Amino acid sequence: MGMQISNMFRTAALALTIAGMAACSSTSDTEEMPMETNDTAAADAAAAAARAEQQRMERERMEREREEQAALNTTVFYFDFDVAEFQPSDRETLIVHARNLASNPNRRVRLEGHADERGTREYNLALGERRANSIRDFLIVNGASRSQLETVSYGEEQPAVRGQTEAAYRQNRRVEIQPAG
């Protein structure tokens, strides 16, 4: 951000310098000069606008990259009780993961599904797998290749946090995206 602002200042300063030079030369008695100066000024303004546009795009690109990185840094996705489908609010984040996998065909990830401790262990093992699969299938639909994705369920065997509170359960019902070898 700091670099963008200093760029803007430099550009503005340069534009003012050009305009000042044009103003000075307008004292000249030739007829063409002002016209010429106007033309130059217009061209310069257009160039400045183009540059500004470029910078705006650059800013947006960087903002996108930042958001993308934030999405890629989000590697844990939470689920409702006894539900295998991921939350709709995670769609955009997962699409970013899918596109990143699509543009990095050598990257492989492991989707680890987990359940909270309520209910039976083997049913929870199945539930963890269904959660991992729901994310796997969505990543494939959005561009990732199946060979990049491996799933495993830990059921309720590896909680993220201990405790018998709803808050603890919420953190334990999850799928983690981990790098795979």
Added chain:
Amino acid sequence: MNRRSLLVLVLTFAFSASVNAAELNIEITRGVDNPIPVAVVPFAWEGGVPLDEDIAQIIGNNLQQVGEFRALSRANMLSMPSEEREVHYRDWRILAQQYLVVGKISRVPGGQMVQVQWEFFDINRERKVLGEVLTGSISQLRDIAHEISDVVYQEITGRRGAFATKIMYISAEGDIGNMTYRLHYADYDGRRAQILLESREPIMSPAWSPDGSQIAYVSFETDLPRIYIQDLASGQRRQVTNFPGINSSPVWSPDGSKLAMVLSKDGSPDVYVLDLATDQLTQITDHPRAETEPAWTLDSRNVLFTSDRTGQPQIYQADLSGGFPERLTFDCFYCAKAQFLPDGVNMVHVRRATRQDNTYSIAILNMQTGRVITLTDTALDESPSVAPNGSMIMYGTTYNGRGVLDAVSIDGRVKFRLPSPQGDVREPSWSPYLN
């Protein structure tokens, strides 16, 4: 993360004298109102050096543990007979005792063998019910005590005792992200615990072969859930399955010929049966939702399983020879992990009655009457395992934030707890009869 450091330690199975420090201790949390009074007199010992085990104490504890009996305190005994000619019935009638156990231990000349002579009396009838002489190594006194307990239990109740049985269970210890999982083997009461397997990755679903010589379990030691069979005597183990996805829930058929299991190789968990002689794999269920937790009917021809095909887990039964599975539970929000008691009529399972009541209990459904008895009132009960005589069910629950093992009688009246000093214990698996 997927290249976790891994330590797998397989101890060959042996009756060692060393006792695991983390062994469980019995706590009776509830008992019957009018337990049968039994006096077990300290067994006389003529060998000089004190013995490691107190046979009379073990018998008394065994009988008290199942809740139906009350053992007379030694301090209240008026006499300490060790054989029939020393028994005065009046001494025991005064103390309102119904039964009396006496005995004496003597060294067999030359060696580590001992002879245990014991007798059992009915006080009201003033007669000796039985007497016998057992011979064993001095390191087997606890086994001899369990054997005597089984006989006493059968004489009084008419049912076979299960004191000489074993259990397996899983423990998890350590901080999140740095856990150690262990598979333990112990007496039914948690004593003489040994470690059969130790891993940095989860271990699940321990199961016994019907003859008690082999065990099966799920280990994540390769980073994926896979089924292993281990021979108890030799410690030798082999990986049974290596299919993509879940490989879990191994259960031997009662006739020992097959292993039911859950595989998700075709996209979703389904129940399969592996013929152990031919290695032939047969798919029993085929449904896009989760089918898991197989258990056999006594005739080895049908498999119970849990399925959430209607949205919530319910219990079904499938015929090995094919056909559409039959749904067995209807009146619960969450019914899972079913298993038949030895009577083949009562089905123990984990039940959450309604969505609103957020508790998972151990319950029994009578398949003839449709009647349901809920045996437990704690919130997170799971993994029920039935004693081979059908008298008690051991299960995993949570107490003070930690996993503990509880046992409850099939009428729900008697409960005992096997707490452990550290970590979580879970998934008890009660052995078949081993003698």
